[in-house]
């Protein structure tokens with residue numbers, strides 16, 4: 001199978017990505033100011049790389065970006081930046097792909113629901129507050145306190161489905 005769809009995947013629906021990207025960056029900046037978090041050049045570099053497209057990137061791809069930007073070439077540099085971004089809710093780890101994706105919901109508290117395309121590795125994030133609340137209530141009923149919840153749905157995006165059918 002050829003990966004002609006290895007071009008930068010947009011979110012699965014057409015949208016103004018410039019605006020979407022600017023909004024995400026502004027939300028992170030606001031959150032950093034409010035929570036007194038420090039956005040170092042390495043952290044910003046990783047976040048900006050992830051915001052270029054709605055595509056999951058591995059720590060090694062991100063390390064390449066850091067190296068290109070002259071910000072470091074050792075894996076811990078990438079892992080430390082990712083750890084900060086994930087811990088603060090600006091980036092999510094997609095277990096299914098062992099990769100990372102920028103959050104499109106401004107780092108607010110939410111259950112992340114991902115639609116992951118296995119063709120182009122495109123990732124769309126949906127927020128379903130009722131689903132999160134329902135799961136949390138069910139967990140609470142069993143005396144379980146949920147600290148982190150990520151739901152991953154794998155499949156094919158419209159473009160990859162077309163490519164497969166062709």
Ligand SMILES: [Zn+2]
Nearest residue numbers: 011017020021
């Ligand atoms: Zn976008």
Ligand SMILES: [Zn+2]
Nearest residue numbers: 103104105112
């Ligand atoms: Zn998110």
Ligand SMILES: [Zn+2]
Nearest residue numbers: 117120157160
């Ligand atoms: Zn796809």
